[in-house]
Amino acid sequence: MRTKTSMRLGVGLAAASVFAMAACADPDDDQLVVNEEIEMITEAAAPDHMERVRTIYSGWRFRSDETQAVQMDDFDNPAMIWVDAAAEVWETADGTEGNSCASCHESVDSMEGVRAVYPKWNEAAGEVRTLEMQVNDCRENQMGAEPWKYDGGDMTNMVALISSVSRGLPVNVAIDGPAQSTWEQGKDLYYTRFGQLELSCANCHEDSYGLHIRSDHLSQGQINGFPTYRLKNTKLNSVHSRFKGCIRDTRAHTFAPGSPEFVALELYVASRGNGLSVEGPSVRN
Amino acid sequence: MTRFGLLMSAALLSASGVFAGTVHPTNVDFVDGAIEVSLSGMPGDPENGAVLMNKGAGNCIACHAVSQLSDLPFHGEIGPMLDGVADRWSEAELRGIIADAKQMFDGTMMPSFYKTEGFIRLGDAYTGDAHAGDVQPLLTAQEVEDVVAYLKTLTDE
Numbered sequence: 001m002r003t004k005t006s007m008r009l010g011v012g013l014a015a016a017s018v019f020a021m022a023a024c025a026d027p028d029d030d031q032l033v034v035n036e037e038i039e040m041i042t043e044a045a046a047p048d049h050m051e052r053v054r055t056i057y058s059g060w061r062f063r064s065d066e067t068q069a070v071q072m073d074d075f076d077n078p079a080m081i082w083v084d085a086a087a088e089v090w091e092t093a094d095g096t097e098g099n100s101c102a103s104c105h106e107s108v109d110s111m112e113g114v115r116a117v118y119p120k121w122n123e124a125a126g127e128v129r130t131l132e133m134q135v136n137d138c139r140e141n142q143m144g145a146e147p148w149k150y151d152g153g154d155m156t157n158m159v160a161l162i163s164s165v166s167r168g169l170p171v172n173v174a175i176d177g178p179a180q181s182t183w184e185q186g187k188d189l190y191y192t193r194f195g196q197l198e199l200s201c202a203n204c205h206e207d208s209y210g211l212h213i214r215s216d217h218l219s220q221g222q223i224n225g226f227p228t229y230r231l232k233n234t235k236l237n238s239v240h241s242r243f244k245g246c247i248r249d250t251r252a253h254t255f256a257p258g259s260p261e262f263v264a265l266e267l268y269v270a271s272r273g274n275g276l277s278v279e280g281p282s283v284r285n
Numbered sequence: 286m287t288r289f290g291l292l293m294s295a296a297l298l299s300a301s302g303v304f305a306g307t308v309h310p311t312n313v314d315f316v317d318g319a320i321e322v323s324l325s326g327m328p329g330d331p332e333n334g335a336v337l338m339n340k341g342a343g344n345c346i347a348c349h350a351v352s353q354l355s356d357l358p359f360h361g362e363i364g365p366m367l368d369g370v371a372d373r374w375s376e377a378e379l380r381g382i383i384a385d386a387k388q389m390f391d392g393t394m395m396p397s398f399y400k401t402e403g404f405i406r407l408g409d410a411y412t413g414d415a416h417a418g419d420v421q422p423l424l425t426a427q428e429v430e431d432v433v434a435y436l437k438t439l440t441d442e
Contacts, residue, residue: 194406196423197396207394208363214347215359248413253406 026210027061027219032279035074038168044275049175052206058276059219059284062210067231071283079160079229079281082153082236086161089154095145101158104142108165115159115166115278119267121179128182128267131159132238132258150258151238160227160236163280171224171278173270186268189261195252201269221246222273223266225282232285239266307426310384310401318389319377324399324426333428334435342398342423343432353439364395369441380433383424398423 032040042058050056060068074080090101090108105111115131122129129137132155136147148155175183190201204213205221212218226239240257243265247254255261306326313320323329337343339357350360351367374382382389384399401420409416424432 192405195408196404196420198404199394199396203394211362212359213361213363214344244413247406248408248411250408251410252404252408252413253415254408254413 027057030061030065030068032058032060032068032072034072034167040168040277040279041170042276044170047271047274050272053220053272056222056273056276057209057220058273058279059222059225060279060282062217062219063283063285067283067285070229070231071279077229077281077283078234079227079236079283080164082157083161083164083281086154086157089158090161093143095139095143097142097144099143101138104138108161111162112165113169115163115280116169116172117174119173119179119182119263119270121174121177123178128179128263130239130258130263130266131162132240133263135159135162150256151241151244153236156227156236156238156241159238160281163227163278166278167280168277170275171270171273173267173274175267175271179267182264183267183271185261186264186266189265190268193250194247195250197250197252199250201246201265220272221269222276223269224273224276225279225284227281229281229283230285231283236281239269310399310422313384313399315381315385315388316377318386319375319381320384321377323430324380324384325430327427327430329427329430329432329434331431331434331438334431334433337424337428337432338435343428345432348395351439367436367439369439371437371440376433376437379436380429383429383432383436396423399426399429 027043032042034040040058040060042061044056046053046056060071070076070078087108093100093103101108118131118134119128121127122134125137132150135155135158136150139145140147148158173179193200193203201221204218209218209220223239223242226242227236228242229235230237238257240259240262243262244254244257306323308314308322308324308326313324314322335354338345338351338354345351345367346354346357346360348361348363349365349367350362353368354360370379378389382395385397386393386395387397399422401422404420407416407420408414
């Protein structure tokens with residue numbers, strides 16, 4: 001049995017350590033420059049549509065120095081192995097038409113800026129499309145090839161390659177005009193408290209970012225760094241795979257990658273990062 | 286349900302011999318967010334309550350720090366620290382907050398640990414699949430009582 005004095009001291013010390021945790025729990029002040037060349041915007045004023053957040057931060061700012069360092073040089077970033085693999089696929093013909101990506105698009109450098117504006121309204125299709133949907137449209141209708149699995153390795157590698165040539169450019173997805181109803185649907189999903197734990201995206205990533213939930217240091221849940229190499233599973237992760245895992249972890253019946261719900265959620269969450277740099281493929285834990 | 290009604294149904298349940306004295310999650314009587322009677326009809330076990338603070342469906346320290354459990358790693362910062370919590374809340378209030386904190390704190394992020402209805406897209410635990418069949422609360426009636434019993438030991442005085 002502890003004495004009153006030691007109890008009080010214990011509480012005081014614990015309170016002090018909690019404050020110390022809180023102080024180092026906010027996003028840090030580190031600056032991200034990749035390959036000593038690409039200067040990333042990891043902090044920006046929140047877009048006007050965000051009513052409850054003033055400043056947006058890349059998830060990179062919430063990671064440890066060790067994890068941050070892995071993303072700062074392409075020779076260290078394990079994701080670049082799959083980017084290189086996708087660069088070969090880019091040049092390789094597939095399907096009945098004898099076309100590769102390069103047949104129409106030439107160098108992948110022609111994709112510069114594309115990642116930054118997706119998901120995007122497609123007028124001919126009459127729907128908001130993700131990069132994955134656009135890649136499969138090309139495969140089926142331009143190449144006569146089989147579509148890839150939405151969140152399979154071939155697809156995620158290709159999205160990482162296409163993202164990589166937009167690194168450093170600010171995310172700038174359109175949320176008005178014909179995209180608005182999809183964006184509103186995504187916003188509704190963001191604030192819906194799913195599953196037996198009744199947790200919304202906002203509970204953790206808007207109301208509690210910077211704090212720890214058990215050992216997890218909660219970020220704003222920005223998706224400017226996707227596809228993301230996670231130290232946790234040592235592979236490239238697509239945005240929809242991450243959404244699927246997050247909603248599963250609320251003890252909910254989750255949605256499928258490529259579902260209309262996740263397309264809408266991706267547009268909404270992407271729009272919360274308008275102004276941050278495209279970082280994909282990034283490194284997180 | 287009135288307290289008298291609750292006592293009556295507890296008596297009936299106990300007469301049936303099955304789940305003697307257990308209040309079903311859909312029959313819990315909240316008064317200003319508090320629950321006066323033991324949900325299991327039995328006293329709680331503070332030692333098992335301490336285990337539930339860390340493990341399984343309780344995992345209270347995922348969000349709340351507790352100095353007494355400082356040998357366990359990674360206490361969360363989402364909810365208030367629980368040191369001295371028994372000085373701030375009565376047993377009935379602690380029971381109510383654990384069972385369904387939203388009754389007392391509108392819109393709180395805290396999950397409802399003794400609730401079986403009203404979920405959106407309820408899943409089958411952490412599989413991501415849809416739930417089928419009877420819904421079990423996150424904690425059993427006795428586990429709620431065990432956590433209450435542990436929290437009652439957290440006094441500053």
